[in-house]
Amino acid sequence: MTLPQTVAFSRNSANVFFHILTQCNLKCRHCYINPQQHGQNTLPLSSIVGWLEAFSENSHTKNLIFLGGEPTLHPDLPAAIRHARRLGFGSITVDTNGYLFHDILDKIDPGEVDVFSFSLDGATRATNDRIRGDGSFDTCVAGIHKAVSKGFDTSLIFTISLANIKELEEMAPLLKKLGVGRFFIQIIGLRGRSASQESDKASEGILQIERQQWLDTVPRIARMIAESGITVSYPKVFLNPDEKFECAGLVADNYFIFPNGRVYRCPLCEDFPIHSLDFKENQLVSAAKLNESDFFQLNIPEGCVMNKLIQPQNLSYRKDGTPEYKIACCLLKEEVKPA
Ligand code: SF4
Numbered sequence: 001m002t003l004p005q006t007v008a009f010s011r012n013s014a015n016v017f018f019h020i021l022t023q024c025n026l027k028c029r030h031c032y033i034n035p036q037q038h039g040q041n042t043l044p045l046s047s048i049v050g051w052l053e054a055f056s057e058n059s060h061t062k063n064l065i066f067l068g069g070e071p072t073l074h075p076d077l078p079a080a081i082r083h084a085r086r087l088g089f090g091s092i093t094v095d096t097n098g099y100l101f102h103d104i105l106d107k108i109d110p111g112e113v114d115v116f117s118f119s120l121d122g123a124t125r126a127t128n129d130r131i132r133g134d135g136s137f138d139t140c141v142a143g144i145h146k147a148v149s150k151g152f153d154t155s156l157i158f159t160i161s162l163a164n165i166k167e168l169e170e171m172a173p174l175l176k177k178l179g180v181g182r183f184f185i186q187i188i189g190l191r192g193r194s195a196s197q198e199s200d201k202a203s204e205g206i207l208q209i210e211r212q213q214w215l216d217t218v219p220r221i222a223r224m225i226a227e228s229g230i231t232v233s234y235p236k237v238f239l240n241p242d243e244k245f246e247c248a249g250l251v252a253d254n255y256f257i258f259p260n261g262r263v264y265r266c267p268l269c270e271d272f273p274i275h276s277l278d279f280k281e282n283q284l285v286s287a288a289k290l291n292e293s294d295f296f297q298l299n300i301p302e303g304c305v306m307n308k309l310i311q312p313q314n315l316s317y318r319k320d321g322t323p324e325y326k327i328a329c330c331l332l333k334e335e336v337k338p339a
C-alpha cells in the first residue's frame, strides 16, 4: 500500500513560474490568467533573457517552469529554453495545453527540457472538451504521444471541479496508455475566469468542490493511480487543528512572474495588484507597500489568510467560533509514490 506524504516546503531551492505571455488559443473555464492584472503583452526575448538572468545566482537550485497563456505560442520559446539551460537552472519544465505550436518538439531535444507538462481535464473527450474547448482532448493526447515517442519526459495536470470529479478514477488507465510519468491533481480555485460571474451562469453551476467530496475522493484515487506505477501529487488543502500551518510566502521561495512585470510570491494574490516584486529594466525590485508580503505575516486560526479573504466559503466554524479545520497553503502538496 502506498501512502501519501506531505512534501515539506524546501528552504534550499526556489521555483520560478515564468508566464512569458498571456495569450492562449483556448478558453478553459477555470483559467486563472487575468489579462487586466497580468498584462496582454508577449514578452520579447530580450526581456525573457534579462529576467532569467535576474535568477542566475545559484541557478542550479532553481526549478524553472515556462507558462502562458500557452507558452508554445511564443516563437522564441526554444531560444528562451536554451538560454535557461546555459544559465544552469536545476530543471526546466514547459506547461502546455498540448497544441505544441511552432513545432516546438522538433526544435528542441529531450536533453534541453526536463519535462513537458500537459493539461487534460477529463478522461473522456466529452468532459474535457466541455471544460477546455472542442478538439482539445484529441490534440492534447496526440501531443503527449508525440512527446513520449520523441523521448521527452511528460507529466499531466488535471484540475478537479464538479464538472469532472467523476472521471478522476478513469484517469488511471488513460495515464498508463499515454506513458505519462507523473500526475498532478489541482483543485479549481476562485481565481481568474472561475471567479467570474460567467462561471456562475455555467450549466453545471458553481464548480467548486465541497471538503467532504474532496477528502472522500482525491486521496483514495491518488493512491490507486500510484499503485499503477505513477507518482501523484495533489494539494493538501485541509489541515486538522493540530497540524502545523506554514505560509509559503514566508518559508519558501516561489516566484510567479507575469509579462507586465509583476512578480507574486503567492498564487492566491494574483487577481489583485498586491504583488511584492516588480521587474524594472530587468532588475527585480520590491513593489510599493502594502502588498502580499504584509498579508503573509498575519497569523489567524483559519490558516491561510488569503483563503479567508477570497474564499471564506471554504471555512467552517464550531459553535464556540473556532474553526473546525485550517486551510493549508495552496502550495502545500501531498505526494503518493508507487510502492
Ligand atoms: S488554462 Fe491554460 S490552456 Fe486553458 S485558457 Fe488558460 S492558459 Fe490557456
Ligand code: SF4
Pocket (backbone or CB within 6 Å): 246, 247, 248, 249, 250, 265, 266, 267, 268, 269, 295, 296, 303, 304, 305, 306, 307, 328, 329, 330, 331
Ligand atoms: S496561499 Fe496562503 S499560505 Fe500560501 S503563500 Fe498564499 S497567503 Fe501564504
